[in-house]
């Protein structure tokens with residue numbers, strides 16, 4: 001059966017595991033040849049093996065998305081190995097060292113530079129080198145992974161919220177800039193996705209915590225890497241050929257809700273004040 005991405009070549013940054021790993025498998029299953037770009041070469045090789053086991057094509061390129069030279073070489077490698085570039089998925093994220101956590105008072109200048117470097121500057125650089133190749137291919141599609149934290153905000157997360165918000169602005173800017181070249185650029189805002197890392201570190205010893213977390217979602221579950229991968233496949237496929245500049249929440253409805261405490265408190269308040277005319 002023909003795949004939706006037959007003949008296409010894709011780069012997935014951070015494609016060794018998690019959301020990126022799931023995306024690599026889905027893109028390859030639809031016929032794309034995939035370059036897995038990741039700092040973790042060993043895990044990336046395991047992922048490439050999984051692709052080959054399912055009959056697909058994947059190669060590994062070790063690249064650190066905080067390093068300009070690595071990013072330039074990554075795009076060159078995709079074109080050298082596969083002859084063209086059609087799809088770029090900007091997904092990589094990981095620890096960036098001290099000084100990057102907390103509010104503006106706690107975050108250090110170095111922490112800001114390193115964390116924003118990985119969250120945002122990396123996407124500027126991958127795009128800078130990918131665009132000329134996408135043009136040569138007659139157009140293409142970029143998907144930038146933001147977060148529900150790019151749409152809403154929570155205290156104590158200065159850099160993640162600011163960076164993921166910037167990813168959405170970057171996406172819109174690029175969509176307008178390169179639309180005339182038939183290059184579409186969209187962002188995805190995942191809710192909580194239980195990746196291999198999160199399953200092991202956060203929930204393995206705390207299943208009741210996971211159940212509580214799931215109950216906060218209108219769909220009563222958290223996400224899986226394949227949920228994001230499926231949305232990415234759609235956005236880079238011909239079926240989405242008139243869709244650009246979007247920030248698509250793939251979050252089980254999480255961002256549709258008011259904060260539960262707020263809603264509960266408002267109901268309580270309204271019961272205690274029957275004459276109150278609420279504005280909604």
Ligand SMILES: NC(=O)c1ccc[n+]([C@@H]2O[C@H](COP(=O)([O-])OP(=O)(O)OC[C@H]3O[C@@H](n4cnc5c(N)ncnc54)[C@H](O)[C@@H]3O)[C@@H](O)[C@H]2O)c1
Pocket residue numbers: 013014015016017018019020037038039040043063064065066091092093094095118145146147148189190191192193194195196197198
């Ligand atoms: N998992 C979630 O709940 C969730 C929710 C919203 C958004 N996101 C976003 O999705 C993306 C993927 O997250 P994930 O949870 O799958 O992460 P993950 O930790 O499971 O996987 C991240 C991958 O990126 C690689 N990586 C880390 N730093 C890198 C660097 N400097 N250069 C190249 N590769 C690097 C890692 O080796 C790993 O393979 C991130 O942008 C994250 O912010 C995740």
